Amino acid sequence: MIRAEQLTKRYGGRTVVQDLSFTVRPGSVTGFLGPNGAGKSTTLRMLLGLDAPTRGRATLAGRRYADHPAPLTQVGALLEARSLHPGRSARNHLTALALTHGIPRSRVDQVLDLAGLTEVADRRVKGFSLGMGQRLGIAAALLGDPAAVVLDEPVNGLDPEGVLWIRTLLKSLAAEGRTVLVSSHLMSEMALTADHLVVIGKGRLLADTTVTALVREAGGTTVKVVTPDAGRLRALLPTTARITADAPDTLHVTGLDAAEIGRTAAAHGLPLYELTPQTASLEQAFMDLTHDSVEYQGAEPQRAGHPGAAHQGAAHQGAAA
């Protein structure tokens, strides 16, 4: 369990984290979301004892990081700035870390395997790609077999295979009963990875909720349906569904999932050319939530009237810095 209690951080005269309180529970992935500059990294550094709070408290399993006799067994962390000795191999790097923390050497091989680095374990780190470096950082975070894992923007700069690997790993760490806290400025990524969300903007808490609840609040998932028989399909769907049409053959259906719509169409022999659940509403919910907290506004994205266009307009304001 990770807990932030009224955490506040001031740099000079500027408050970058203010009165932030939240709890991260074991057994699920918690996404820590906010636009660029919202204070995510600063908060994570305070949780990990790397920065002292101006006010408030951060605890892991009830104690401050510095008060744990063997912190690496409590929490493993991957922060954005990595300090790796370029001339060392991955194995040597992990072995040095293990020896200085009283962790058996045998654990090094286990984490190399877990991170998919066994084959390159004896290569010098300076030849590593960004993805391999990220895997090594995660191997180091898991070295102490920690009860909690904290990762700052772990998918930044990774290729699709790397992103998928991290997503799967985070879910399996949570399924093992660990506490998993992962920061991101991308709602689309967190929607696929996290169960719970803590959203901040300008250092303040904006939402502490589940992905499911946020989807519900955003009006549910909308399904785009393209069919030459749009009129007939519309008449066959339950009246509880909200349906809009922006072209003669295209419906946007809220309140029904894709499977139900597909079954109805199949039962009546209606051909479907497209049946696509859209998370655009979730992106929009995130942008609405954080709109006033974005430090560096780019051009205002189009606030379009239908979900498909909103998706295209979702140019991640947070990334506009």
Ligand SMILES: Nc1ncnc2c1ncn2[C@@H]1O[C@H](COP(=O)(O)OP(=O)(O)OP(=O)(O)O)[C@@H](O)[C@H]1O
């Ligand atoms: N050591 C520091 N001294 C002064 N200001 C700082 C320091 N570290 C961070 N800040 C400021 O605090 C604010 C929050 O920064 P932080 O890196 O925590 O945000 P973030 O949410 O992690 O952003 P990003 O998504 O861009 O990484 C920023 O305005 C940043 O400029």
